[in-house]
Amino acid sequence: MTLPRPTPLRLTWVQPEDLLGHELRQAEEDGRSPGAIAARWLRAGGPDSPRRAGASPQPASPYLRALAQDLLDELADLPSRLADKEPTDLAGIRALCPATAVGRRSARAERVGTAETADLSKSPGGVGAEPPLSGRGGSGEETALQAAWLGRAAGCLLGKPVEKLPLKGIRQLAEATGNWPLTTWFTEHGLTPELKAKYPWNRRSAPTSLAENIDGMPEDDDLNYPLLNLLLLRRHGRHFTTTDVARLWLDELPAGRTFTAERVAYRNLLDGVEPPHTARHRNPFREWIGALIRADVHGWTNPGAPATAAEQAHRDAVLTHTANGVYAAMFTAAVIAEAATGTSDIHTCLRTGLTVVPPDSRLADAVRQAIQLAGQHQDFDHVVDELHATHSAYHWVHAVPNTALIAAALTHADGDFTASICRAVSGGWDTDSNGATAGSIAGLLAGSPEALPARWTTPLKNRLATSIGDFDGTGFDTLAELTARLTARPATSPSPPEAPHP
Secondary structure, three states: OOOOOOOOOOOOOOOHHHHHHHHHHHHHHOOOOOHHHHHHHHHOOOOOOOOOOOOOOOOOOHHHHHHHHHHHHHHHOOOOOOOOOOOOOHHHHHHHOOOOOOOOOOOHHHHOOOOOOOOOOOOOOOOOOOOOOOOOOOOOHHHHHHHHHHHHHHHHHHHHHHOOOOHHHHHHHHHHOOOOOOOOOOOOOOOOHHHHHHOOOOOOOHHHHOOOOOOOEOOOHHHHHHHHHHHHHHHHOOOOOHHHHHHHHHHHOOHHHOOHHHHHHHHHHHOOOOOOHHHOOOOOOOOEOOOHHHOHHHHHOOOOOHHHHHHHHHHHHOOOOOHHHHHHHHHHHHHHHHHOOOOOOHHHHHHHHHOOOOOOOHHHHHHHHHHHHHHHOOOHHHHHHHHHHHOOOOOOOEHHHHHHHHHHHHHHHOOOHHHHHHHHHHOOOOHHHHHHHHHHHHHHHHOOHHHOOHHHHHHHOOOEOOOOOOOOOEOHHHHHHHHHHOOOOOOOOOOOOOOOOO
């Protein structure tokens, strides 16, 4: 009997021959000169990196794999002309953001919005938006946090079926079902077989995230990381270290639930690489969106202290990310911390977020441009087209274009919940992550679950699926209560950390 030939395992985001192509692109973006190394790789027959997938179809030869590893190390030694403008260490970031005292414990005064940005006091809104909600609409800390958790889940779920699809495909799928501009869940009812074949839904997400299939919130890394950070604060308190984050991941995060920079850093930990070098060692995804999606809990638990929230996000982010990947997390945490006060509109929140980002960095430039575009154009499709033209060289998971899109969506929607998540998802790129972050912020601003339209919250059934700890099946009301217990504790007398788990 002839046995079938085994199919080679093509594990995404870790094959050296795939990492090399991504690192060559990363080197161009962060101010290095990789031309000579790229030429050596191409002469040897090395492939470019996959544009959208995590692994190339076929494994490389042993020679090419070994060469890729050597060239990754050579690329890491190249100097960057952007190093002074885009530091990763907190001291360097703090020196470039003197108005915010990033990383210092401070009171309301740390929230001054001194960044030089366009006037965001008014926004033209746009087609497809529901009337803006006024104020928080809730009563008490837990209701606002529950709205933030629900908003994060709904925004993520909205974006899941179209993750990885090109912008043109997202628009055609929504238009074909009468849902453009986007105002509700995606559905395949009414789609022609030809369009379904041309733009297939995300293979893993369609069974749980199309309107006809939703039955609670399915598992997603955009929700797993906030759960992990609840555990982080319970076990180690507000003064956790990056090493604490690493140990928690090894204890509680299945390796198969990690992607891009997180998967490489996880592998590095298992290889004995110490944090924060885990973010740099053969990790070309270190400026992608992974650290941003881990920032919410740092913002939720530091209302009115955006610099403190940003510093916490920094300690978390540097396990896996550098420079603009770290700034995206700090920006998001600061925006959320400002939103958690219940007294600021979305434009003040975004200005505050910019105060913790080095002002001459690529991320700061992209966010400022996105906010300006959103304030100038009523048609959000025009804003998105401009952003895609500007950032076409970046991978669809990179932090720079995705953070810019989130800022544009929130600005254009004027903080309205439905408009915020629909704009964030309709803009393409990392749709579920962008929808999640926009939903978290807009939900927090809405202030209570009742302020969110029922079409977004009812299908969630107050139930979250996850492989993290004992959280599977937990309700968003319970998660809000757990988050509230960790919120706004005095820095001088932190609560006792949870006892270490075996």
